[in-house]
Amino acid sequence: MSAASRSLAAMAIARFPTLVIDCPDAAALARFYSALLDWPVSSSDDDWVEIKADYGQMLCFQQVEQYAAPDWPGQEHPQQMHLDVVVDDLDEGEAAVLELGATKHEHQPGETFRVFLDPAGHPFCLCSS
Template identity: 45%
Template sequence: MSIAKLGAVVVDCPDPVALGRFYAELLGGEIEDDGEGWVDLKGVPGAPLAFQLSPGHVPPKWPSPEESQQFHLDVTVEDMDAAEEQVLAIGATVLDAADRKRSWRVYADPAGHPFCLCAC
């Protein structure tokens, strides 16, 4: 028996609308902006995502043994190369794609949060 259920994964960022749009392009769904620094991503299977205004947001450094990456999302894709092309087109940056034969590659969203494309 659990104590609670997960309500949402909330991501701090400097521009919740822009980051919400990025993840809507990546995962599907629609953003719902409350106009006060909070954006929900609606209509996506899995744990709900929300984006919260954080004016002092400092992106994680990846990889960095001295600092935490804070969190990262793993997203599953069918075609790694096609997905890479698409996420780069919507504003992601490559953090680690050195070993192109492995089943995952690491990128940063526009606010600097790491996420992995996984063909697992």
């Protein structure tokens, strides 16, 4: 067992998972969930809105062009969500998730986060703290 594998058993790689929901209008969907959950908007820009509970749980809404609503339970337009998790160090987090079986996606649209695919192909992001 490698040193990284041993350390994985001792501590989590990441913390504070955040569900990110793709949608045609981030502000409108955030208002809906904000009212539903009584969580205030904590951060907002043109295409990204976050709502946050007083105990720290957060939902994020990402506006996407040419949004196609899910056709659940069908798979022609599957559900559009991904998981964001916070890591102390992006390089160390990357090495750890790659060892677990993740794949780094070729498209990296930002500098404060990195996009990976889980072993089943679902995207998730490691975000700097």
